[in-house]
Amino acid sequence: MAAPPNKPGRDLPYINERIRFPQVRVIDTEGENLGIMHPKEAQKIADERELDLVLVSSEKADPPVCRIMDYGKYKFEQEKRAREAKKKQHNSEIKEVKMRYKIGDHDYHVCVNRAERFIKAGDKVKATVTFRGREIQHKDLAETLLKKLATDLAGIAEVQQNPKQEGKNMIMMLGPKR
Numbered sequence: 001m002a003a004p005p006n007k008p009g010r011d012l013p014y015i016n017e018r019i020r021f022p023q024v025r026v027i028d029t030e031g032e033n034l035g036i037m038h039p040k041e042a043q044k045i046a047d048e049r050e051l052d053l054v055l056v057s058s059e060k061a062d063p064p065v066c067r068i069m070d071y072g073k074y075k076f077e078q079e080k081r082a083r084e085a086k087k088k089q090h091n092s093e094i095k096e097v098k099m100r101y102k103i104g105d106h107d108y109h110v111c112v113n114r115a116e117r118f119i120k121a122g123d124k125v126k127a128t129v130t131f132r133g134r135e136i137q138h139k140d141l142a143e144t145l146l147k148k149l150a151t152d153l154a155g156i157a158e159v160q161q162n163p164k165q166e167g168k169n170m171i172m173m174l175g176p177k178r
Contacts, residue, residue, distance in 0.1 A: 014055030015071050016043060024066045027056075036063055096126045101135065101142040108145075112152050115174065119157045125174040132168070139165060146172040
């Protein structure tokens with residue numbers, strides 16, 4: 001099915017000859033309003049300045065607004081801004097710290113230090129206590145261990161999900177304090 005006259009393909013922007021409205025409001029490179037005119041007249045002005053006529057807003061404006069600009073440079077600047085924004089973005093991951101409810105004191109402190117390092121890096125921590133066989137009877141000991149972990153990390157982390165049983169595991173989620 002062919003696209004309607006005012007709708008170019010998904011990846012094609014409204015520039016130059018693709019603008020097919022009866023009248024458009026034209027703004028030049030300095031932001032000055034040149035008035036309302038036919039798109040062909042606006043295209044002639046843009047061609048004289050060796051620039052492009054780009055449709056800026058069509059949904060809310062009546063008549064649609066077009067700007068005379070260097071489209072290649074405009075597109076490059078947009079892509080550059082998007083790359084910069086992506087660089088500054090931190091995607092937090094979920095790191096896991098596994099232990100058993102009868103963990104040794106030294107091993108527990110290793111787990112605490114590891115969780116602390118993950119949280120300081122901006123990641124969330126999933127603390128898991130695993131049960132084997134009849135150990136599942138000692139849920140209360142596992143819950144106490146997870147709450148102890150939460151209090152030890154209270155300075156830098158907050159509990160996002162309280163300890164809960166999931167099959168043969170008891171889990172708790174910790175995240176960095178805001």
